[in-house]
Amino acid sequence: MADPTTSPVIGVLPRVNSVLTAIGAGGENGVRLKDLADATGIARPTVHRLLQDMAEVEFVTQLSDRRYALGPALFWLGLGAPPALPAMPAVRAVAQALADAVGDTVYVSMRVPDGVRYILRAEGDFPIRTHVVAVGETKPFTSSYSGLALLATLPEETREHALRNIVVSAPPGWASTMGLDETMRAAIDHVRAHGWCAGPGLVMPGVAGIAAPVPDPSGVPVAAISISAVEARLPRERAEQLAPQLMAAARRIAKIIAPARQAN
Numbered sequence: 001m002a003d004p005t006t007s008p009v010i011g012v013l014p015r016v017n018s019v020l021t022a023i024g025a026g027g028e029n030g031v032r033l034k035d036l037a038d039a040t041g042i043a044r045p046t047v048h049r050l051l052q053d054m055a056e057v058e059f060v061t062q063l064s065d066r067r068y069a070l071g072p073a074l075f076w077l078g079l080g081a082p083p084a085l086p087a088m089p090a091v092r093a094v095a096q097a098l099a100d101a102v103g104d105t106v107y108v109s110m111r112v113p114d115g116v117r118y119i120l121r122a123e124g125d126f127p128i129r130t131h132v133v134a135v136g137e138t139k140p141f142t143s144s145y146s147g148l149a150l151l152a153t154l155p156e157e158t159r160e161h162a163l164r165n166i167v168v169s170a171p172p173g174w175a176s177t178m179g180l181d182e183t184m185r186a187a188i189d190h191v192r193a194h195g196w197c198a199g200p201g202l203v204m205p206g207v208a209g210i211a212a213p214v215p216d217p218s219g220v221p222v223a224a225i226s227i228s229a230v231e232a233r234l235p236r237e238r239a240e241q242l243a244p245q246l247m248a249a250a251r252r253i254a255k256i257i258a259p260a261r262q263a264n
């Protein structure tokens with residue numbers, strides 16, 4: 001949560017960007033005006049005025065419960081933007097091959113300042129699927145397996161900040177975040193030691209995942225790949241069996257995006 005007394009957002013476009021980013025993090029459920037003001041550190045009347053202006057051009061839309069979600073105009077603008085990840089078709093092919101091999105849902109995400117943004121999803125053939133995150137949605141580092149995998153590669157200050165402010169994608173009343181600090185630290189340590197992390201019910205009840213950062217020559221990965229499944233489908237033993245396939249896919253994606261990033 002931003003502190004409006006210490007982190008003012010100056011300028012119209014930076015404010016618009018902050019508000020849109022906060023709305024995007026809320027996904028399809030939208031975000032309340034009060035929560036947008038708290039998250040961005042921008043005064044509530046200013047946020048309200050920005051929302052009204054953006055609603056006129058359909059950058060945002062107001063839901064029936066007075067929450068705000070991203071509007072349809074952003075979709076059409078996005079069609080003209082370059083891919084979020086270079087060589088996207090080739091990356092998608094790697095993700096789909098992994099999904100076909102394991103039968104479960106595979107996600108590829110990119111690191112953003114405060115978490116990860118999911119850029120593609122590939123489906124396996126197992127009939128029970130875990131659509132707990134939408135493509136284009138942004139999650140805090142502690143709210144996804146991919147986020148924890150990437151958090152393990154970031155500076156200690158960034159990790160500690162995220163772990164001091166744990167956010168989970170859980171239904172209201174699911175559980176307190178008490179105790180998650182130790183569990184998440186163990187997951188991060190596992191990434192640093194073995195290159196991947198896994199666990200049941202870590203960021204969402206009933207859901208298990210396994211994730212790995214995509215290697216980067218700079219040493220600071222910008223992407224991650226993960227497998228998501230219902231908890232009973234992905235016990236620790238199976239996660240260990242899938243880890244080599246997951247990491248192999250991560251290396252293949254790294255080889256695809258490295259030349260494309262250098263070209264850009």
